[in-house]
Amino acid sequence: xxxxxxxxxxxxxxxxxxxxxxxxxxxxxxxxxxxxxxxxxxxxxxxxxxxxxxxxxxxxxxxxxxxxxxxxxxxxxxxxxxxxxxxxxxxxxxxxxxxxxxxxxxxxxxxxxxxxxxxxxxxxxxxxxxxxxxxxxxxxxxxxxxxxxxxxxxxxxxxxxxxxxxxxxxxxxxxxxxxxxxxxxxxxxxxxxxxxxxxxxxxxxxxxxxxxxxxxxxxxxxxxxxxxxxxxxxxxxxxxxxxxxxxxxxxxxxxxxxxxxxxxxxxxxxxxxxxxxxxxxxxxxxxxxxxxxxxxxxxxxxxxxxxxxxxxxxxxxxxxxxxxxxxxxxxxxxxxxxxxxxxxxxxxxxxxxxxxxxxxxxxxxxxxxxxxxxxxxxxxxxxxxxxxxxxxxxxxxxxxxxxxxxxxxxxxxxxxxxxxxxxxxxxxxxxxxxxxxxxxxxxxxxxxxxxxxxxxxxxxxxxxxxxxxxxxxxxxxxxxxxxxxxxxxxxxxxxxxxxxxxxxxxxxxxxxxxxxxxxxxxxxxxxxxxxxxxxxxxxxxxxxxxxxxxxxxxxxxxxx
Numbered sequence: 001x002x003x004x005x006x007x008x009x010x011x012x013x014x015x016x017x018x019x020x021x022x023x024x025x026x027x028x029x030x031x032x033x034x035x036x037x038x039x040x041x042x043x044x045x046x047x048x049x050x051x052x053x054x055x056x057x058x059x060x061x062x063x064x065x066x067x068x069x070x071x072x073x074x075x076x077x078x079x080x081x082x083x084x085x086x087x088x089x090x091x092x093x094x095x096x097x098x099x100x101x102x103x104x105x106x107x108x109x110x111x112x113x114x115x116x117x118x119x120x121x122x123x124x125x126x127x128x129x130x131x132x133x134x135x136x137x138x139x140x141x142x143x144x145x146x147x148x149x150x151x152x153x154x155x156x157x158x159x160x161x162x163x164x165x166x167x168x169x170x171x172x173x174x175x176x177x178x179x180x181x182x183x184x185x186x187x188x189x190x191x192x193x194x195x196x197x198x199x200x201x202x203x204x205x206x207x208x209x210x211x212x213x214x215x216x217x218x219x220x221x222x223x224x225x226x227x228x229x230x231x232x233x234x235x236x237x238x239x240x241x242x243x244x245x246x247x248x249x250x251x252x253x254x255x256x257x258x259x260x261x262x263x264x265x266x267x268x269x270x271x272x273x274x275x276x277x278x279x280x281x282x283x284x285x286x287x288x289x290x291x292x293x294x295x296x297x298x299x300x301x302x303x304x305x306x307x308x309x310x311x312x313x314x315x316x317x318x319x320x321x322x323x324x325x326x327x328x329x330x331x332x333x334x335x336x337x338x339x340x341x342x343x344x345x346x347x348x349x350x351x352x353x354x355x356x357x358x359x360x361x362x363x364x365x366x367x368x369x370x371x372x373x374x375x376x377x378x379x380x381x382x383x384x385x386x387x388x389x390x391x392x393x394x395x396x397x398x399x400x401x402x403x404x405x406x407x408x409x410x411x412x413x414x415x416x417x418x419x420x421x422x423x424x425x426x427x428x429x430x431x432x433x434x435x436x437x438x439x440x441x442x443x444x445x446x447x448x449x450x451x452x453x454x455x456x457x458x459x460x461x462x463x464x465x466x467x468x469x470x471x472x473x474x475x476x477x478x479x480x481x482x483x484x485x486x487x488x489x490x491x492x493x494x495x496x497x498x499x500x501x502x503x504x505x506x507x508x509x510x511x512x513x514x515x516x517x518x519x520x521x522x523x524x525x526x527x528x529x530x531x532x533x534x535x536x537x538x539x540x541x542x543x544x545x546x547x548x549x550x551x552x553x554x555x556x557x558x559x560x
Contacts (some may be wrong), residue, residue: 005052006239012056012458019045019454020447038450039131040166043159050461061455065135066416068448069547070390071441072132073420076540078352078428079336080421088537094494094505095512095538099545101486102128102513106549107556109478115161117141117557118154122161123475124320127169127483128546132417134158134456136550139411144558159453163464165479170388172483173518177506178525179345184488185495187502193528196503197344217330217358218277219248221296222287223268232261235327238283239277243367245283246274246328248360251296258362261327262264272296274328274359291361300361307431308353309372319345325370328363332356336536342529352428373431385434393419406433417547421552487513507534512542 008015023042028035036044073080102124103126110120121137124130141154178503180181182189231247250257251270257263265271273280284290302444308314313321318331322345334341334349341347349355355371357364368374397415427434436444457464487509503526510519511534522531 008049008052008054012054015049015054015458016056016060016451016454017054019049019458020450022049023450023454025228026283036167037170038446039129039453040163042450042454043163043457046457047159047163047461047464050458050464053462054458056313056455056458061135061452062413064448064451064455066390066394066413067183067386067444068452069132069135069413069417070393070420070445071424071436071448072415072543073393074389074424074427074436074545075420075441075445077421077424078350079536079541081425088495090498091504091508091534091537092502092541093498094490094500094508095541095545098486098490098509098512099491099542099549101489102482102546103549105482105485107553109482110553110557113474114474114479116154116157117554118157119161119475120557121550121553122158122163123165123479123482124163124549125158126165127479129166129169130514130543130546130549131162131453132384132543132547133550133553134162135413135452136411136547137554138456138550139413140551140554144554152461156463159456159460160464161475161479164475165483168476168480169483170517172480173487173510173513173515174488174521176484177509177515177518178521181487181491181506181509181522181527182502183314184491185502185505189503189506189522189526190528192502193526193530196501196530197342198529202440217274218280219272219274219297219301220280220287221270221272221291221293222284222289223291224265224271224288225490226286226288228264228266230261230299231259231263231265234265235261238279238286243279243283244275244322244330245279246359248272248274248328249296249299251293256296270296272299274330276421286545301359302361302364303356303358304364304368305375306357306368306371307373307375307428308349308351308355309429309431310370311351313349313371314351315348316450317346317348317510318343321371327365329357329359329367332358339499339532339536339539340529341532341536352425375431377434379439381436381440383432385427386436389419389423390416391419393417393422411551414547414551421544503528503531504534507531508538510542511535511538514539514542514546 008018019042023045024038024042026036026044026558027038027041029041052375106124106127110123115123118141121133121141123131125137137158138155141151143393144151146154178189234247235245247259247265249272250259250265252264252266270291271287272293273287331343333354334343335354335356336346336350336352354375357367365374393415394412395415396418397412423434490509490512491505494500494508495502500508503522510516510522510531519531519535523529
């Protein structure tokens with residue numbers, strides 16, 4: 001055993017990888033339907049392995065933390081800057097109320113309970129599951145004019161409080177928003193979802209324009225037996241009945257043709273029709289007699305991911321875009337801020353939105369040129385973009401002002417977050433550069449945070465259990481209050497002061513608290529994806545504000 005310990009002490013890099021392996025394993029464990037997750041799992045693994053008194057260079061966790069923060073900013077940048085626009089002011093106001101209430105609640109609770117600055121920082125990090133606070137608060141504590149031994153104690157108390165309150169913060173909010181939130185507003189989520197869906201779809205249950213992302217489009221061949229007509233008239237007939245139907249190809253006299261709107265359709269022609277599944281079920285007789293024609297249906301159909309960058313298109317509704325440019329093209333998904341959004345014909349699109357389009361290659365390419373840029377998912381990460389973003393953001397973060405005798409700064413790590421915000425926003429406007437593939441984003445985000453948290457656990461390991469015993473049950477109770485109270489205040493504020501839709505209120509609360517799992521819980525309770533409409537802007541701004549509370553809570557709790 002001594003040899004085993006000595007190996008890890010002399011080679012801390014091996015201890016880090018062991019921490020990652022064990023942490024991800026622990027993260028897969030479930031308590032009922034709740035899973036611990038990689039963050040808590042890696043922290044606990046680090047604490048366990050840290051009993052071997054392993055010393056890891058501080059630069060290791062800083063590098064991975066900066067990479068993680070840049071990635072967070074990169075993902076939410078477009079929605080953060082969109083939140084500064086007038087049409088998102090209610091979402092911004094609710095987010096500010098929730099985040100400020102969380103800071104005030106944590107500060108007051110820490111003062112009443114006599115917690116030190118490290119415990120206070122861990123409390124707000126755990127109760128709001130905002131792991132970035134561990135890093136930003138730790139940087140601020142390191143700048144305090146305190147003996148090294150006292151700094152070490154305060155730094156080690158951060159992960160203790162974080163671990164103790166994280167589970168309550170997560171489980172409490174996941175339960176509170178869908179179970180208690182509707183009661184505070186006096187509504188039934190399922191009924192509210194039906195009402196909002198009816199409003200978004202223009203009060204009809206039919207398939208208007210691009211109303212549904214979840215019903216598959218199909219291509220079928222029919223031998224036409226109606227009166228002679230043209231492609232435009234044929235398609236317009238169904239359009240007047242709120243159904244989108246497109247003629248993709250025609251076989252006339254044995255020859256396959258690529259039609260235009262003026263192309264004639266004659267009895268006996270075989271037509272390749274594109275429509276939703278239910279349209280074929282309801283209107284097959286209008287198309288003719290279905291037949292097998294492999295050659296006719298073997299045209300190049302594609303699914304492309306298009307980033308909307310055209311400022312002249314941004315702000316238009318899907319219905320308008322469909323009428324002007326959408327012939328032969330179906331919208332499968334609308335993704336905003338990393339979240340799949342529900343949409344209807346009057347849904348407006350924003351710069352930075354990702355649209356998953358399908359149809360004949362020529363049609364999808366045509367629409368893509370109008371909207372912006374086709375993301376063809378190369379595997380390379382633009383590391384020039386990443387490196388410059390972290391450096392410039394870090395330099396900005398080193399700027400400081402003195403408040404109450406304490407130099408307050410974003411720190412280089414906080415600056416990396418700002419760099420990610422700006423560079424992520426620039427990427428949404430000019431997507432020809434700065435690509436970070438989804439797989440790389442997962443590594444930077446998940447592994448970057450896991451390494452940082454793992455090293456924190458390794459450093460805190462020797463004093464962790466003593467800290468838990470000292471904090472005791474009081475920290476758990478306070479953590480539950482700090483986690484839930486700001487959401488209660490924000491729900492009442494959003495519903496009765498801002499007059500927001502109940503579904504949007506709960507989605508915004510989940511976003512402002514950076515609780516994606518809570519959003520899923522609200523969607524399950526409402527049996528609808530509509531709460532996601534309130535999630536993206538608050539999530540972007542909530543990440544920034546809660547991360548900023550790290551140095552702020554240190555300033556407020558300054559032990560001088």
